[in-house]
Amino acid sequence: MKKRTYDAVVIGAGVIGCAAARELSRYELNVAVLEKESDVCEGTSKANSAIIHAGFDAMPGTMKARFNVEGNRLMDSVSKELDIPFRRNGAMVVCMQESDMPQLQKLYDRGIANGVEGLSILSGDKAREMEPSLAKDVYAVLYAPSSGIVCPFEMTIAYAENACENGVDFSFLTEVTSISHCDDGFVINTTNGEYCAKIVVNCAGVYADKVHAMQGTPDFSIRARKGEYMLLDKSAGSLVSSTIFQAPTKMGKGVLVSPTVHGNLIVGPTAEDIDDKEDVSTTQGGLSTVRTVSANSVSDIPYGKVITSFSGLRATADTGDFIIGDHSGFIDAAGIESPGLSSAPAIALYIAQLVCSRLSPRKKDNFKAQRRGIPKLAQLDKEERAKLIEERPDYGQIVCRCEQISEGEIIDSIRRPLGATTLDGVKRRVRAGMGRCQAGFCSPRVIELLARELNIQPWEVKKNG
Numbered sequence: 001m002k003k004r005t006y007d008a009v010v011i012g013a014g015v016i017g018c019a020a021a022r023e024l025s026r027y028e029l030n031v032a033v034l035e036k037e038s039d040v041c042e043g044t045s046k047a048n049s050a051i052i053h054a055g056f057d058a059m060p061g062t063m064k065a066r067f068n069v070e071g072n073r074l075m076d077s078v079s080k081e082l083d084i085p086f087r088r089n090g091a092m093v094v095c096m097q098e099s100d101m102p103q104l105q106k107l108y109d110r111g112i113a114n115g116v117e118g119l120s121i122l123s124g125d126k127a128r129e130m131e132p133s134l135a136k137d138v139y140a141v142l143y144a145p146s147s148g149i150v151c152p153f154e155m156t157i158a159y160a161e162n163a164c165e166n167g168v169d170f171s172f173l174t175e176v177t178s179i180s181h182c183d184d185g186f187v188i189n190t191t192n193g194e195y196c197a198k199i200v201v202n203c204a205g206v207y208a209d210k211v212h213a214m215q216g217t218p219d220f221s222i223r224a225r226k227g228e229y230m231l232l233d234k235s236a237g238s239l240v241s242s243t244i245f246q247a248p249t250k251m252g253k254g255v256l257v258s259p260t261v262h263g264n265l266i267v268g269p270t271a272e273d274i275d276d277k278e279d280v281s282t283t284q285g286g287l288s289t290v291r292t293v294s295a296n297s298v299s300d301i302p303y304g305k306v307i308t309s310f311s312g313l314r315a316t317a318d319t320g321d322f323i324i325g326d327h328s329g330f331i332d333a334a335g336i337e338s339p340g341l342s343s344a345p346a347i348a349l350y351i352a353q354l355v356c357s358r359l360s361p362r363k364k365d366n367f368k369a370q371r372r373g374i375p376k377l378a379q380l381d382k383e384e385r386a387k388l389i390e391e392r393p394d395y396g397q398i399v400c401r402c403e404q405i406s407e408g409e410i411i412d413s414i415r416r417p418l419g420a421t422t423l424d425g426v427k428r429r430v431r432a433g434m435g436r437c438q439a440g441f442c443s444p445r446v447i448e449l450l451a452r453e454l455n456i457q458p459w460e461v462k463k464n465g
Contacts, residue, residue: 006032006169008355009188009197011176011211013037014045015152015341016333017203018159019348025166026352027361032197033160033168034190036175038465039425040418041156043205044340046428047229047280047312049269050152050260053339054091054144056111056119057248063322065114068339070346072146078345082158083373084151085261091147091243092127094297095140103247104142111144118145133239135299147243149261152341153428154373157418159344162371164417166364173465176204179214185329186215199355201331206277206315208323208334215330220323222335224277225314227269228286233305233436237263244297253338255293257301262431267294267301273316282309307436314338322347326354374412374430378404399449400442402435410446414453421454423447424464 008024010017013035024031037043052075058064079086095104104121111119120143127141128134134141164170174192181187185198204211209222243258249271257267270286287309294301317323317335324333324347331354333347340347375388377395388408389396395408413420413429420426423433426446433439433446451458 003194003196004032005196006030007197007359007361008032008199008201009034009186009195010201010203011188012043012203012205012208013040013156013160013170013172014043014203014205015041015156015159015344016336016347017201018156018163019344020201020203020333020351021163021168022159022166023348023352024355025163025168025364026367027356027363029355029359029361031163031168032195033163033170034174034176034188034195035170035172036191038172038421038462040160040170041153041428042465044313044315044336045152045156047310048152048227048314048338048341049229049256049258049266050149051091051243051256051258051339051342052086052148052150053253053342054111054119054147055114055116055339055342056107056142056144057253058110058114058339060110060113063324064339064343067322067343067346067350069115071339071343072148074345075148075150075342079150081369082155082162082371084154084158086148086150087261088146088148089242089259090143090145091245092131092134092141092143093245093247094127094134094138095142095247096137096296097139100247101140104140107142107248111142116144116146119143131240131242131244133298133300134244135295135297138297149243149258150341151261155341155344157429158371158373161417162368165368165371170418176211176214179211181215199329199331199358201333201351201355203333203336205336206313208315208332209317212330212332212334216327220334221318223273223316223318224275224279225316225337226272226274226279226311227314228282228290228309228311229266229268230287230290230303230306230309232265232267232302233307234263236265236302236305239265239301240298246293246297255290255297257294257298262434264307265301269312277313280311280313282311286311308438324350326358329358331355374409374416377406377409399445400432400435402437402441403431405430405432405442407445407449410449411453414450421450422462422464423450426450
C-alpha cells in the first residue's frame with residue numbers, strides 16, 4: 001500500500017480534531033485527519049450537554065479557564081461563518097440554602113478572575129421571576145448571561161466540511177496502531193496503511209493517552225467518565241429558557257436542566273469513572289439519579305415526555321487540566337473533557353499556532369471561511385419554502401414527520417463533502433430520526449435513499465460504522 005505523506009496529521013475527528021484541521025486549512029499545508037470510526041463526531045463529541053460554558057467553573061490560570069473563556073467569545077463568529085445554530089441563553093447555578101452562599105461567591109470570584117463578563121448573584125425570588133420553574137427551595141443563583149447552547153453534531157460536522165472544502169483529507173475506518181520517529185518527523189502505521197507527517201496532532205479523545213504513549217514515554221493517563229442523560233420531547237422544551245446547573249463537584253458540573261437549540265429539553269449527566277472506554281450504556285440506576293437530583297433545581301420536569309436516553313464519555317486526565325503542548329512536533333490536545341466543546345475554537349487556534357511556529361507556512365489566498373449548511377425546510381416561511389420546493393421538488397417530500405425533514409435534506413446530507421454513509425450520519429446532519437418516534441417511521445425510507453445514493457443494497461446500509 002502506498003505511503004502517504006503530509007505536513008500535519010490530526011488523529012481523531014471529534015470537535016477538537018475537526019476544528020484544528022479547519023484552522024490548519026487556512027495555510028499552505030498538506031493536512032490529513034485519521035479517524036478509526038466511519039464518520040466524524042463518533043466519540044465524546046456526539047454525546048454531551050451541548051453547552052457553551054461561560055467559564056466561571058475552571059480554576060484561574062488553568063488551560064480550562066483560558067480556552068473556555070476564549071472559546072466562548074469566538075462562538076458568535078464561528079456560528080456565523082459555519083452556519084450552525086448557537087444561542088446565548090444564559091446559565092444559572094443554584095444555591096439551596098444560605099449556608100451554601102460562600103460556594104456561590106467562590107464561583108463568582110473565580111469567574112471574574114477568568115474574565116467572564118456579566119456575572120451576578122441573584123436571590124431565589126429574582127431568579128424565579130426569570131425562570132418560574134426553578135424549585136421553590138432555591139435560595140440564590142449565580143447568573144451568567146454569556147453561557148450558550150449549540151448543536152455539537154452540527155458544530156463538528158461544519159468544522160469538518162469546511163476543512164475538507166479547504167483541502168484537508170479525511171481517512172475514516174483508519175485506526176492508528178503505532179507511531180515511530182523518522183528523520184522528517186513521524187511514521188504513523190494504521191489499519192489503512194502508512195502515513196508520514198512532519199507534525200502529529202493527537203486529538204484522540206479517551207484514547208489520547210494510548211496514542212501519546214505510542215511515540216514516547218506515557219506522561220499521563222485518561223479515564224473515561226460516563227455521563228447519562230435524558231432527552232425530552234419539544235413540548236417540554238420551554239420549561240426553562242436558561243441552562244440550570246447545580247453546584248459543581250470534583251466529578252464535574254453536576255446534573256443540569258437545559259433547553260437545546262432544536263427545542264428539546266436535556267437533563268443530565270451523571271458522572272461515573274469507568275474502565276471500559278467503549279461503554280456508552282445507560283442504566284436504570286443512572287437515569288434514576290438524573291431524575292432525583294434534577295428535582296432539586298427544577299420543579300415538575302415532565303419525565304413522561306422522555307423520548308430517548310443516552311450516555312457519553314468524557315476524557316478525564318489524571319492531571320486535572322487540559323493537556324495541550326508540543327513535544328518535538330508531536331502536539332497533544334488531550335484530556336479535553338468539559339468545557340471542551342466550549343473551548344474548541346480557541347484550542348484549534350492555539351494548535352494552529354504551534355504547527356505554524358514549526359513549519360512557517362504561508363496563509364492561503366483562497367481560503368473559504370464561509371460554509372453554508374443544508375436548508376432546513378421546517379424553519380422556512382411559506383414563500384421561502386415554496387421557492388425551494390419549486391427549485392428542488394424533493395424538498396416537498398417529507399420523510400421524517402416528527403422533525404419535518406424532507407427527502408431533499410436527506411439527499412443533500414449524503415451528497416455534501418464528507419457526506420453521510422449511515423443512518424446515524426444522516427440523523428446527525430439533518431435530524432431525521434431525532435424526534436418523538438426516534439426513527440420508527442422514517443428509517444425504511446432513509447435506508448432506501450442511502451442505498452440509492454451510495455449505490456449499495458439496502459441490507460448493506462448500517463446504523464453506524
